[in-house]
Amino acid sequence: MAKETGRKLIAQHKKARHDYHILDTYECGLVLTGTEVKSLRQARASLVDGFVQINGHEAWLHNVHVPEYTQGTWTNHSARRKRKLLLHRAEIDKLESKSQETGHTIVPLALYFKDGRAKVEIALAKGKKEYDKRQTLREKQDQREAQRAISAVRRRQRA
Numbered sequence: 001m002a003k004e005t006g007r008k009l010i011a012q013h014k015k016a017r018h019d020y021h022i023l024d025t026y027e028c029g030l031v032l033t034g035t036e037v038k039s040l041r042q043a044r045a046s047l048v049d050g051f052v053q054i055n056g057h058e059a060w061l062h063n064v065h066v067p068e069y070t071q072g073t074w075t076n077h078s079a080r081r082k083r084k085l086l087l088h089r090a091e092i093d094k095l096e097s098k099s100q101e102t103g104h105t106i107v108p109l110a111l112y113f114k115d116g117r118a119k120v121e122i123a124l125a126k127g128k129k130e131y132d133k134r135q136t137l138r139e140k141q142d143q144r145e146a147q148r149a150i151s152a153v154r155r156r157q158r159a
Contacts, residue, residue: 004116010040011111013047018133020107020125026095029086030061030118035069036083040118045111052085052106052122054096059085061120064108085120098124 016022032040039045050064061083087095099106103126110121128136 004113006115008113009110010043010113010118011045011047013050013107013109015048016107016109016123016125018128018136020105020123020127021132022109022123022125023098023104024124025109026087026091026122026124027114027119028059028091028122030120031084031086032118036066037118039066039069040111040113047108047111050108052095052108054092054099054106057089057092057096059087059092059095059106061085061108061122064111085122095124103127 044067046065048065051062053060053062063080064083065080095106098104105125105127106122107125108120109123112119112121
């Protein structure tokens with residue numbers, strides 16, 4: 001069988017970019033069991049309630065839902081168990097010091113396979129206030145309207 005190459009997206013937490021200011025992102029590996037990998041290959045996972053916690057110089061991914069593998073036997077995993085993240089010590093230390101500041105948290109943004117290995121993209125984030133969320137939505141809407149106006153003008157020029 002040929003070795004996988006490229007990036008295959010499994011799950012994405014789209015609302016994270018709406019709820020948080022993303023300060024820094026990291027790509028890290030996951031320690032998984034066999035049935036978890038098989039379940040992820042079926043692209044079945046949810047990052048919605050997920051967060052990262054650092055205990056004893058180790059990073060752990062909590063509340064990420066990877067459903068049980070349907071053909072699994074007694075070796076099946078629990079769906080919401082905590083999973084160890086594979087990061088360099090310097091990255092863990094940096095994340096630990098930054099996440100202890102008020103209002104900062106570490107959230108998963110995406111779960112994917114990269115060259116056949118399961119990876120998760122995590123972000124150091126700061127929670128947005130309600131008015132920040134409204135302002136972001138307004139900016140996106142203004143940008144969309146500007147793009148529509150530009151494309152309408154271009155269409156008229158061609159005709």
